[in-house]
Amino acid sequence: MANHLSYEDSVKGVWKGLGLLAIVTLAEVFLSLGKAMESLEEYTWVIYGLAFLIIVLSIYKAYFIIYEFMHMGYEVRGLALSVLLPVLLLVWALVAFFNEGSAWKNNREEINERDNIEAEAPVGMLNEDEVTSDALLG
Amino acid sequence: MAEETDILIADEHQADTGSWDGGDQKPFKASYGKLMMWYFLLSDAFTFAGFLIAYGALRFSSPSWPVPDKVFATAPFDIHNTIFGGEAPLIFVTFMSFLLIISSGTMVRAVQEGARENKRGVVFWMLLTVLGGAGFLGCQAWEWTNLIATEHMTVSTNPFGTYTENGFYLDPETGEVTDEVVKEGETYLLHKAGVSHGEGHEGEEHFEYPTVAGDYAGFQIDDEGFIHRKYVVSETNEVKLQDFGPTAFGALFFGITGFHGFHVFTGVIFLLIILINAGSGVYAARQNGYEMVEKIGLYWHFVDLVWVFVFLVFYLL
Secondary structure, three states: OOOOOOHHHHHHHHHHHHHHHHHHHHHHHHHHHHHOOHHHOOOHHHHHHHHHHHHHHHHHHHHHHHHHHOOHHHOOHHHHHHHHHHHHHHHHHHHHHHHHHHHHHHHHHHHHHHHHOOOOOOOOOOOHHHHHHHHHHO | OHHHHHHHHHHHHHHHHHOOOOOOOOHHHOOHHHHHHHHHHHHHHHHHHHHHHHHHHHHHOOOOOOOHHHHOOOOHHHHHHHOOOOOOOOHHHHHHHHHHHHHHHHHHHHHHHHHOOOHHHHHHHHHHHHHHHHHHHHHHHHHHHHHHHHOOOOOOOOOEEEOOOOEEEEOOOOOOEEEEEEOOOOEEEOOEOOOOOOOOOOOOOOOOOOOOOEEOOOEEEOOOOEEEEEEEEOOOOOEEEOOOOOOHHHHHHHHHHHHHHHHHHHHHHHHHHHHHHHHOOHHHHHOOOOHHHHHHHHHHHHHHHHHHHHHHHHHHO
C-alpha cells in the first residue's frame, strides 16, 4: 500500500488523478468530434493523426489507472513485469488480425470484380438450348 | 454463531500468511489473493482483447462502417432534441464514462480508508462506488433499449448503413431526382414504416410511408417494414437502394458492451458482498488493512480500464 505518502497527500492524489482522467476523457471526446468535421474530409492524414492522438491518450489513461489507481507503481518490479509483459503479445495479434481483415476486404473486392466480367461464350462448344434440342431429337 | 465467525476469521487469517508453502518469503512480496487477482485480470484482459481485435478485423474487412457520432447521438428524456437540436453525438456515453471513472476514484478512497482500518470510511466510499456502478448499468440499459426498441438494431440486423458513393435522393412520392444530397461516408438509419423513431425528420416534407412491403416510386419497403430510399449515384447515374450496414456491427456491439456490462454487474454484486462484510466487522477482525477491499478494488479498476478501450473503439474512433 501507499506508505510512501501521508494520508492527506494520498487523498489529494485521488482527486487530482480523477481530475486528470476527466480532462483526458473530455479531450478525447472533443478530438473525436473534431475528427468527424466535414471541413476535414479532404485531409485524411489529419483524421489519421487525430485518431492516433486519441489512441495515445487512451493508453495514457490505461497506464494511469494501472499505475496509480491499481497501485502497480508501488508493487515489486517483478510483479509488474509478470503482468505487463504478456500484454505485449497483443501487439502481434493487432498487426496480424488487422492485416487479415484488410485481406478479407481485398479478396471480396476481387471476387466482385471477377463476377462483373462478362463471360464470353466458349468457342467450339454446344450452348445450352442446342444441347436440349439435340436431346429431344434423340 | 460468534464462535463460528471467530474460527472462520482465524482460519482465513492463517491462510493469509500460510498459503505459499515456501515458508515466510512471499513471491513478489504480495499476498496470494492479490497476486492471483492480478493474474486473473491478465487473463480477462486477453479475453477482452480478443473481442476488441475481432471488432477491428471485421471493421477493416468492411467497405463501410457506421460512424459512431451518428449511431450514438441520442440521450434519455429527449435531451438530444430539446437541448442539442436533433443530435447529441457521444454526449450520453461520455456521461457514462464519467460515472465509471468517478466510481473508480471513490474505490481508491475506500481502499485508503481500509489501510487506516477506518470501517465507516470503507463502507461510505464503497457505497458511493456501488451507486456509480449501478448508475452505469442503468445508463446502459437505456442505451440498449433505445437501440433495440426505437432504432431496431439487433444482433443480426444493423439498420445503420453508410453511403459509399455521392449522389441524390429520389423523391419518395414521384420517384424524380431531388436536390437532397447523398454523401459518401455519411451514415443513415433505416426507419421502419409507420413507427416513430425518436428523431426529428427535416426535409422529408412529412411524407407518409405506406406500411405494405413492396417497390414504390422512390423507395422500397422490405418484409420487415424497413424503408429503403432510392438514390441516384452521381458518377454512374445508377439508381440504388439504401442498404443495411455491416451485419457484424450489431453482434459486436451487443456482445462486447454486454460482456463489459456483465463485468460491471458482477462487480457491483461483489462490491455489495464485501461492503456488507466490511460493515459487519469481518475485515476489522482480520487486521490486515482490509485486504479484501483492495482485491475487489483491483477488479473494479479493471472494469474501468476495459471501458477505456471499449469507449475508444466503439465510440471515439
